[in-house]
């Protein structure tokens with residue numbers, strides 16, 4: 423099942439007190455804030471990345487709760503890539519509730535801008551889901567089961583990113599999304 427993330431307006435409200443930047447269809451409306459869970463497949467994180475992750479979790483806590491979960495890469499020490507990806511899929515999917523709205527991060531996913539990302543966050547609150555989950559794959563990406571489970575797949579760039587960099591870009595875009603939804607002066 424997929425959702426549409428179209429229809430953002432980029433009208434700039436010059437006379438607004440908050441002087442918001444580009445807007446989306448939910449700007450100024452009340453949006454149901456689903457708790458967010460981000461699952462990243464990988465090994466131990468670098469301290470520098472962890473500092474930034476913690477900083478964005480603090481920023482995001484003004485808007486929604488954020489659960490940052492590191493899923494161990496190759497959890498069963500499989501010897502071939504296919505088995506490794508299947509094991510990683512199973513480990514990640516095991517963290518999802520049946521009513522999670524799951525967004526898969528993938529370099530071949532849907533190319534959306536920041537306003538549409540804000541709409542994705544707003545739309546997720548209207549799906550009936552109880553949590554918005556994002557998943558970032560391991561060194562070989564996601565497998566078939568994850569692709570079947572995900573409600574949608576998005577790209578952050580046309581370039582392939584290291585999973586730790588993908589996590590940071592995702593967190594910054596979630597923060598940006600909330601400032602767009604709230605009409606705050608961050609996104610220009």
Ligand SMILES: C[S@@+](CC[C@H](N)C(=O)[O-])C[C@H]1O[C@@H](n2cnc3c(N)ncnc32)[C@H](O)[C@@H]1O
Nearest residue numbers: 527528529558559562563577578579581582583
């Ligand atoms: C090192 S990449 C894996 C690349 C691998 N070629 C693959 O098959 O996906 C690890 C993870 O980071 C995320 N990622 C990397 N580049 C991305 C991009 N441009 N957009 C969205 N997610 C990306 C994806 O979740 C990917 O599974």
